[in-house]
Amino acid sequence: xxxxxxDIHLRIGREELVxxxxxxxxxxxxxxxxGAWFLIGSFMFFSDALMTTGTWLFVIGSVEMLIRPVIRxxxxxxxxxxxxxxxxxxxSFDY
Numbered sequence: 001x002x003x004x005x006x007d008i009h010l011r012i013g014r015e016e017l018v019x020x021x022x023x024x025x026x027x028x029x030x031x032x033x034x035g036a037w038f039l040i041g042s043f044m045f046f047s048d049a050l051m052t053t054g055t056w057l058f059v060i061g062s063v064e065m066l067i068r069p070v071i072r073x074x075x076x077x078x079x080x081x082x083x084x085x086x087x088x089x090x091x092s093f094d095y
Contacts, residue, residue: 016082023075030064030071037061 037057044054 013082016079019075019078019082023071023078027068027071030067034061034064037064 038061041054041057041061044050044057
């Protein structure tokens, strides 16, 4: 079997690629914020005076963790509008 017959060619529309990249950037930014809230909140637990603020940062981080599946759902719905119903269903990306 020649090497060219083993190549896989995928066709993704420019709009779909742009949409995927935008949602990936939003998801990465959300994940960075989650890490920042939990890290800063963790350090605040070392001080009794900052413990309440640290607790609020943990609450904010938890809310942002709930935002993660919402980002994925919105991305899925956005991409579904671009595709035909037969081609829809590619949820293999975790962002």
